[in-house]
Amino acid sequence: MSGITTASVLSTFSTCEISDALIKLKVAHGGYIPDIHMISPTTSSDLRICSPAYTVKMVPGSDTSSPKLTEHFVDTAPAGSVVVIDAPPETKNAVWGGLMTAGVQARGATGVIISGRCRDLAEHRALGFPVFSRGHSTLGQSPFTRPSAVNVPVTILPQGLGADSFPPVTIHPGDWMVADEDGVVCVPRSLESQVIELATKGRAIDALCMDDIKAGKGVQRSFKLHRGK
């Protein structure tokens, strides 16, 4: 399938349906990047984004040895991509704000997914731009963090309780990112066809289960009948 066709098909599935497919494919984390929430355009809606990842790696501002960018990371975001930012986990500052949203919107990006914080909440909402992040802040980048690389693989570490027992997710540039109010998942390019196939089957089976379960036929019986176990 072409990229556009894949996106249009993949975007019909919820992040949960996609995780289910990836789990069936023995991907240990099911593509799931925990604890990132929709904060714009609302905190609760039926919005979903599904686009190839344009990755941005942030490092602590005190890190003088990591590479520096020659262009602003916003100015190199491709049209149709979703910006995926990996910020150092311990930072309390935002790595995204209103000017950044305006910048990537002008370039045709579809949203931003931040393993980190964001600010200017009202501006993203006013612009109707999808933002997923771990939280908010009043502080900008400098002097806390800085961008160090774009379009490189980024490995997002889980945070908080249970971080030690959940696998990190590595996102390669161009991987599919799907995000809705249930969370954020990454679909590697190499698995896109199998994910679509399994999610299509999973949806059909779940629809049959749902009909039977709503009719009071019981979960165990419906699962056995339609899932075979």
Added chain:
Amino acid sequence: MSGITTASVLSTFSTCEISDALIKLKVAHGGYIPDIHMISPTTSSDLRICSPAYTVKMVPGSDTSSPKLTEHFVDTAPAGSVVVIDAPPETKNAVWGGLMTAGVQARGATGVIISGRCRDLAEHRALGFPVFSRGHSTLGQSPFTRPSAVNVPVTILPQGLGADSFPPVTIHPGDWMVADEDGVVCVPRSLESQVIELATKGRAIDALCMDDIKAGKGVQRSFKLHRGK
């Protein structure tokens, strides 16, 4: 009082009023299970649920020694009960989803309270089903967790900062669970009459205080006059 009468009286009190009564009864935790939030039907409403607990104990999927269920835990939820799920604290997966809500709704359960995560947020909201949880996820149960027992006492451990200094809450099947946007509380059956008596008194006194405080008579003076201290 009969169960139905108790529920109708108890449900008129906020979780805060109930905790106040339990604190007066020297219950160290005031019945409060911290850090569980209303996520459906909305994230902020005047909804309150008040029903006897139907408990479900989840264990890690890697635990092969704990008992297994012979029926699906949804299929044995009693009408009029609220499902209370105790999931291992470190899990990033959901232990509840849209099919489960459909299943217990068909059986007449009134809601679900999850010490853990939930998914398919849009489905619960579309069905108008009350869900309280610690957060969301895109991942389902397998292979992360599995149900091991129903209708057993579950002890919910506090999480996060301060977890060490706050007592866990043990919920016995049939205990009253009351949940609203302030949080989730458990009222042991043995204390229901005393809680209702104390909460009734507390509400009357607070109403007198509120009138005086709104009239500018001062908190200390109003408390002394109506609370006696």
Added chain:
Amino acid sequence: MSGITTASVLSTFSTCEISDALIKLKVAHGGYIPDIHMISPTTSSDLRICSPAYTVKMVPGSDTSSPKLTEHFVDTAPAGSVVVIDAPPETKNAVWGGLMTAGVQARGATGVIISGRCRDLAEHRALGFPVFSRGHSTLGQSPFTRPSAVNVPVTILPQGLGADSFPPVTIHPGDWMVADEDGVVCVPRSLESQVIELATKGRAIDALCMDDIKAGKGVQRSFKLHRGK
């Protein structure tokens, strides 16, 4: 400037613009007190409060050596002030509720900012009173915490991941507190003029950048043109 004039000017700036100014003034934390969220009158709005701090220090209820207050802390809140409460970080109980909101509203306070939890969410919202807190609870103060001092400097420690690497913020009585959905910042009285001057300049420059960025001129070029770097 008089206090009223300062407030009216300062309140036109977002918490992000104020943090930017404080960062330029080499204030390490940019005035930012992390992880306190707007929970009333809504969880997401264009509301902003900007008032001098009336500080309240809470201590654990088990602390019998710290000073005790002779008056209720609500009864000594000045008109026009915002109540700033520093609660022990590890507490799961609320240190603010509906009667407190009624009390300070009767006295003309403008809001409450809580490094801690709050309860009776519906009451604050019904009264339209601005409340910022770390979270919610069903438990009141007693026996968990108690007020020990008012109008003293309070030092609010950051919490959670990254707490060790972010500086605490000390708030002196009368310092400006500005809070909106991006977060809570403190502006020391001694810096108010410089903050207003820098935030005014910052806003003008950001407006020029925003116009150019929306017009597709690029972030780097716009920053270089208007910010000079």
